[in-house]
Amino acid sequence: MKHLNSILVAALLVIGVGVANAQDANNPWAFEIGVNAVDVYPVGIDDKGRLPSVSANGDRIKGEIFDEYFNINDHWNILPSVSKVAVSRYIGSGFVFTAAGTLNEIDKLGDARSEDLTYYALDGEIEYSFRDLINGPGGWFDPTIGVGGGYTWVDEIGFGTANGIAGIKFWFTENFAFSLQSTYKYAFEDSYGIQHFQHSGGVVMKFGGKDTDGDGIYDKDDECPETPGLPEFNGCPDTDGDGIEDRKDACPETPGLAEFNGCPDTDGDGIPDPQDACPTVAGLASMNGCPDADGDGITDAEDECPNEAGPKANNGCPYEDRDGDGVLDKDDECPDVPGTVANNGCPEVTVEIMQQLNQYSKTILFDYDKATIRQESYSALQSIADIMKEYPSANFHVEGHTDSRGSDSYNLDLSKRRAASVMTYLTTKGIPAGRLTSEGYGESRPVATNNTAAGRQENRRVEISLKK
CATH class of the missing domain: 2.40.160.20 (Porin)
Known part of the structure; x- marks a missing residue:
């Protein structure tokens, strides 16, 4: 032994x-x-x-x-x-x-x-x-x-x-x-x-056999030896269970169709979901899978008028001229107010309108030696605001003027404050501040003599001009 x-x-x-x-x-x-x-x-x-x-x-x-x-x-x-x-x-x-x-x-x-x-x-x-x-x-x-x-x-x-x-x-x-x-x-x-x-x-x-991924298929015969898989796929996985192994599945996490390399076509429009911009709504290949109900070449999601054909420049809606002024809404800066072609569809302020505005502005009164507007002038200011609203594309300049009594510097300051007070009041009546400017000119622009009481009264005024 x-x-x-x-x-x-x-x-x-x-x-x-x-x-x-x-x-x-x-x-x-x-x-x-x-x-x-x-x-x-x-x-x-x-x-x-x-x-x-x-x-x-x-x-x-x-x-x-x-x-x-x-x-x-x-x-x-x-x-x-x-x-x-x-x-x-x-x-x-x-x-x-x-x-x-x-x-x-x-x-x-x-x-x-x-x-x-x-x-x-x-x-x-x-x-x-x-x-x-x-x-x-x-x-x-x-x-x-x-x-x-x-x-x-x-x-x-x-x-x-x-x-x-x-x-x-x-x-x-x-x-x-x-x-x-x-x-x-x-x-x-x-x-x-x-x-x-x-x-x-x-x-x-x-x-002696080795099965690294533990799927019961030895590494020698396992084409995916480090990932558990199925015998029918030589050891490779089919994560989503759609019968297409992950290596050949373009959508391995989502069950899909063989014709789409394993990707789904949720809306059944023949366009697989990864290439479908609208995967839940049937659409057209030319629209990347999105619908275009009116056939105007604009997807319904981007078309403001999905059931009426219209150009892309008008967001898929047909061109209109709601105010009937001859300027299409797409070019009309004032689509709801009749205007002129020269003024991009907005109404133009005429000389007569400016005269009307200044007739109202001349009636504006202030407290003595102050910029506070007197209450009896409110109706005139409301009329001025109503006229300005009819011309939404026009910008206006509010001018303040005084007579010659008092020093030049004092009169200049008072005229600035009064013009600014009028402009501020108009903004409270719905006129955008961006359409208004104001300036005071003191006694520098008289329209009458300052030697008489009547002339001085004419020189104490507010004027409105059209800002070009």
Whole structure:
């Protein structure tokens, strides 16, 4: 038994090398642990090798080939412990290479008995599996035949052998099997070799396959080895479950149609949603999937008149002239007030209108020596505001004037404040401040003499002019 440790170390070394190189195929490696039996009897009657056909006591050591092949009690030498370890590598096309180490003790030489002889063997085998031929891939019934060679030591005397092998495995799961094997070992050494049969039984475990993403498909056959997937897509995923694998799916998160590379067409207009600017409303390809009800080339969402054809310049609406002044609304700055073409559709302020405005402005009165408008002037100011509203495109300038009494600087300041007071009042009546300006001119622009009370009264005035 002193070689037991050596055999186990050698077997573990073979297994370790196998594991280190087993990461590129689907479970190409297998490890077997079991027991073996050695039988020297059913090998043919001859005196070749170390053992004669008959012992000195007349006991038959060898019988005809396969004679009493299953005589376990009388002829088989079995060590009552683990006595075989083997590691196998799938080569391809049904062929497997196996390296095996066995140990035993021989005390049955056919019908004779002897002192215990130690038995060690290291063998290499090439076997062919009929599993796929009989069952198809993955079947449970796995018969094999093979050939090989090795080296055997009996009582520390070694000799080479040529081996013929037949066996069968029963696969309980994908990776576990029970194995039975019978090997005929022909000894090359005529003087000290021993022809014999070696039978074995054991448990086999396949290993070495790698499934990085854990989807049940080994990396070797998995086209997406780092992402869990489906067998029908060679291990690649179909996240949205639309029958189109993610690699070929332009919309992998949303179920879609094959004709659109996996993208949906929610509104059924024949334009996939990613290219459809209006994915929930059926539309036209020319409008990027959006509708154009009036056919004016403007999508309904951008068309202010979706049911009436109109130019894009008018936001999809037909041109109108609501005020009937001959200027289309699109060009009319005052579309609701009749005007002139020259004034872009807005009414023009005439001389007569300005005269009317100034007739009202002359009646505006202020508190003595102040810019506060007197209440009796409010109606005149309202009339001024009403006229200005009729000319929304016109801008007006409010002028303040005084007579000559008092200093020039005082009169100038007072006229500015009064003009500003009138402008402010008009803004409270709806005239935009942007249409109004004001300025005071003091006593610099008299319209009458300041030598008479009547003339001075005319010079104390507010005037309105048209700002060009």
